[in-house]
Amino acid sequence: MQEFRFAKMQGLGNDFIVIDAVTEPVSLTGAQVRALAHRRLGVGCDQVLLAEAPSRDDADFRYRIYNADGSEVEHCGNGVRCLAHFLRRRGLTEADTLRIETVNGLATVTMQADGMVRVDMGMPVLDPEAIPFNAREQAVTYPLLVDGAQLEISAVSMGNPHAVLVVDDLDRVPVTEIGPHIEAHGDFPNRVNAGFLQVVDRGHIRVRVYERGAGETLACGTGACAAVVAARLRGLVDSHVRVDLRGGTLVVDWQGGDEAVYMTGPAVHVFDGVMPLPPAEGESTR
Template sequence: MSQPRRNQGPLLRFTKMHGLGNDFMVIDAISQPFRLRPDIIRELADRNVGIGFDQLLVVEPPGLPDVDFRYRIFNADGSEVEQCGNGARCFAKFVRDQRLTNKKVIRVQTARGVIELRLLKDGMVVVNMGVPELNPPAIPFAAECRKKAYTVEMGAETVELSAVSMGNPHAVVVVDDVESAPVSELGPRLENHPRFPSRANVGFLQIVSRSHARLRVYERGSGETLACGSGACAAVVAGCLQGLLESPVVVELRGGRLVVEWQGEGAPVMMEGPATSVFEGQLRLPGGSSGSRRRKPSRPHKQRI
């Protein structure tokens, strides 16, 4: 007679999604219990032994009045972050697809405030990303006063960048050509630069015309991704402030295009783009996944493509 398996945890349902190639594992934590340690998240994010994703998105009940859901985001390294624009679009599609709401306009609580998501008939999603923060202490960014661009020392070299918060900190560097930009070398150095005490997402912005830009982003805690919604918003804000761009702007990322609108200081940034479901599945978590033992999660079972 076979012995029962020990330390086996519950089944966890999830959906794999992406926004322009920026990919996510999305979990409904309203209808099922969910709690994972950072090391388990890192294993799930691993593209060789886990599901593989840039960020983990979690749907929770609201903690504030007049909002529909709470939206939590975890990077591939297990750290929790404040904002993810591509994830917000996937969040909107997920809660509609899962019949958690029938609203077309959804108010969502994030770690840095409330954002509004609007689903369009053509499957596109418009996200009100809120008013960008330009005051250095609030980004946070170490500077004596606010400027359109800052000079940051990198050893014997210096880099000119703009600092913007879209609910999460961004450094935006204007380059001649994103294809030859030193993303893999300069990205992690700026991400962890001491002038960004909470680290930073680093965008490399190429101006094609006043209404068209190209962008690559080295995301905090995840590395370079195919797209970054909040990074596109920060880049447009930085470009407009420097007189290089004029709203609306088509932002071309490696995974596709977003349309970003910003009417100037005091106005929110509006971002429009697609959200795509890839498959649904479930996996059995290791027993005590919220405890102290570290075990690899089982590989997911794909249910729908």
């Protein structure tokens, strides 16, 4: 049975299995991802990340992201910070700044002297068709009928789709009950990450995210960015915002308009491991 090396990493408790597919190509099926992500029978993680050689000249590396349910998604803010740390630690690069290719473009990642990692997340996408989200025209907020109740959400893509709901008290919101209904809502053709946002003051918010394909996680980098964009569009926050998530704190900066969103936070190596690659669906385990 084929063995592979991996690193377990985390960003604010959002945890990842990271695999070097640059020096030795790796291909994973949905069944293999689910087996690796299982917290009792596998390594356990929210997402599996593959570091690959780039497919475009202006990128240093490419990465692919698989949720714990085996689905492949477009981008991950905590994941791209961990990926950059992984590439440096594995000796695949010595650069402080890396251009990481994603499904939808490039993320520029900078390793700072203080140990934090800063990511240029690009401009937020607000056009409903591009998110994608079924709406007649672009607006700051949209009504969304969820399980018989009409909610008011903002729809934002940070390379992946987010529905952001402003709440009064984050601790009282039944995230794990409402989240699945928003995630699978028919107005989001590719499903959606459901974000719940509480404004503390103009420079401080609290966020919880029910992630598409992973459930509620301790932190979501793109979700933090989407929440700041949504709050700023509503006039609730300024351009520099502390975002408290269940796993810790990110700092998000957005000047508005056509400016890029910047996210700064930690990336932590937990351990390295070697294990047999789980069988693809239908393969024998013998």
